[in-house]
Amino acid sequence: MLQRDVTLAIQAAVFAELAEHGYGRMSIEAVARRAGVGKTAIYRRWNSKLQMVIDVVSTAAVKVMPVPDTGSLRGDIRELLDAGAQAMRHPLASQIVPDLLAEAARNPDIAETLEKALRETQQGVSAVMIGNAVERGELPADTDVELALDMVFGPLYWRVAVTRSPVSPDYLDRLAQGAAAALVGAHGVAP
Amino acid sequence: MLQRDVTLAIQAAVFAELAEHGYGRMSIEAVARRAGVGKTAIYRRWNSKLQMVIDVVSTAAVKVMPVPDTGSLRGDIRELLDAGAQAMRHPLASQIVPDLLAEAARNPDIAETLEKALRETQQGVSAVMIGNAVERGELPADTDVELALDMVFGPLYWRVAVTRSPVSPDYLDRLAQGAAAALVGAHGVAP
DNA sequence: ATACGACAGAACGCAACCGTTTCGTCGCCT
DNA sequence: AGGCGACGAAACGGTTGCGTTCTGTCGTAT
Numbered sequence: 001m002l003q004r005d006v007t008l009a010i011q012a013a014v015f016a017e018l019a020e021h022g023y024g025r026m027s028i029e030a031v032a033r034r035a036g037v038g039k040t041a042i043y044r045r046w047n048s049k050l051q052m053v054i055d056v057v058s059t060a061a062v063k064v065m066p067v068p069d070t071g072s073l074r075g076d077i078r079e080l081l082d083a084g085a086q087a088m089r090h091p092l093a094s095q096i097v098p099d100l101l102a103e104a105a106r107n108p109d110i111a112e113t114l115e116k117a118l119r120e121t122q123q124g125v126s127a128v129m130i131g132n133a134v135e136r137g138e139l140p141a142d143t144d145v146e147l148a149l150d151m152v153f154g155p156l157y158w159r160v161a162v163t164r165s166p167v168s169p170d171y172l173d174r175l176a177q178g179a180a181a182a183l184v185g186a187h188g189v190a191p
Numbered sequence: 192m193l194q195r196d197v198t199l200a201i202q203a204a205v206f207a208e209l210a211e212h213g214y215g216r217m218s219i220e221a222v223a224r225r226a227g228v229g230k231t232a233i234y235r236r237w238n239s240k241l242q243m244v245i246d247v248v249s250t251a252a253v254k255v256m257p258v259p260d261t262g263s264l265r266g267d268i269r270e271l272l273d274a275g276a277q278a279m280r281h282p283l284a285s286q287i288v289p290d291l292l293a294e295a296a297r298n299p300d301i302a303e304t305l306e307k308a309l310r311e312t313q314q315g316v317s318a319v320m321i322g323n324a325v326e327r328g329e330l331p332a333d334t335d336v337e338l339a340l341d342m343v344f345g346p347l348y349w350r351v352a353v354t355r356s357p358v359s360p361d362y363l364d365r366l367a368q369g370a371a372a373a374l375v376g377a378h379g380v381a382p
Numbered sequence: 383a384t385a386c387g388a389c390a391g392a393a394c395g396c397a398a399c400c401g402t403t404t405c406g407t408c409g410c411c412t
Numbered sequence: 413a414g415g416c417g418a419c420g421a422a423a424c425g426g427t428t429g430c431g432t433t434c435t436g437t438c439g440t441a442t
Binding site for chain 1: 211212213214215216285286289290292293294295296297302306309335337338341342344345346347348349350352353354355356362365366368369370371372373374375376377
């Protein structure tokens with residue numbers, strides 16, 4: 001077996017162990033066992049479990065979200081929600097993401113890795129989407145992008161990862177409708 | 192030390208260990224050590240780590256949220272958000288909740304416990320809040336309560352627990368405004 | 383005064399991992 | 413042909429946690 005294959009086997013094993021046992025319970029021995037690999041091969045590559053996980057995760061997290069362009073804000077949001085829901089449906093992701101998030105609360109290195117991944121995949125996409133809507137006149141130029149992000153992804157993540165309720169296409173329709181309305185209506189100010 | 196005090200000490204220790212190390216890494220020995228208690232005292236009460244955690248958590252999770260009644264939907268949402276933000280600011284909660292949530296993806300018993308706690312504290316409150324808004328004529332009678340819940344708590348949780356961004360009172364104002372607009376505007380149906 | 387029950391603490395044998403080292407094998411390059 | 417580097421496997425001593433057991437103390441009720 002060549003170096004590259006060994007590395008790939010280790011990466012896959014890390015994901016699988018992470019999903020099955022979580023970061024806290026994951027052991028290097030188990031990763032080596034599952035990858036069919038000696039611990040030597042792992043320690044030759046990384047110094048610690050933390051380094052290994054951070055490296056493997058950040059390598060894999062580079063996937064980019066497509067920028068939706070349906071011609072309407074609501075349609076764009078709907079596409080974004082669909083992509084997000086699809087990503088969270090993946091069994092590995094749906095177990096690993098909450099776990100890493102929890103670990104991030106106590107480990108700054110992991111927190112930074114996740115933050116960076118999130119920033120790269122989503123902030124750009126949303127900025128473009130909002131920009132398009134502003135150009136079309138659907139939103140005012142001073143729309144709060146940060147708030148918009150939270151109102152689009154927040155409800156979806158809440159539903160999938162917190163309440164564990166089913167996410168039907170119909171629900172996504174209603175959510176997109178609501179989020180679009182929220183952005184448009186976010187500009188009355190005071191009480 | 193009496194039985195009751197020992198139990199209280201154990202409960203406090205469980206929370207502290209849970210916050211510091213997470214469920215996966217938490218050990219009964221550490222709980223006993225921190226509580227200043229023999230392992231005997233723990234095993235006399237529970238059979239396993241899982242039972243102990245579930246019992247302790249579900250005992251403590253019974254806290255009820257106050258039902259806001261400010262006279263306007265937006266004001267009610269704002270109060271709800273404030274209570275939520277305050278709860279998540281508590282350092283124990285902010286570490287324990289994501290951790291248990293991650294563990295719930297792997298353990299049906301924990302998932303059920305959390306689900307029940309969530310249902311009890313929030314669904315009732317929100318139903319009342321939506322009902323009041325309907326009575327005032329702010330919302331149509333067929334308002335989707337489920338969606339409303341997601342659109343109020345989702346963005347807040349996303350911001351606090353996922354993106355780890357600061358939550359200012361001003362932000363809560365804007366979020367309340369957006370959520371209220373979302374609920375009101377969630378009733379255009381089609382394309 | 384005595385007996386009982388809950389307690390803390392220490393130790394048990396067992397298992398899992400840790401990070402490191404050693405061994406012998408195999409494939410590639412020159 | 414020979415050397416080199418990566419490999420899997422196994423073992424090292426040390427740590428941690430498990431669930432259980434034993435000992436001795438202390439407070440309370442009888």
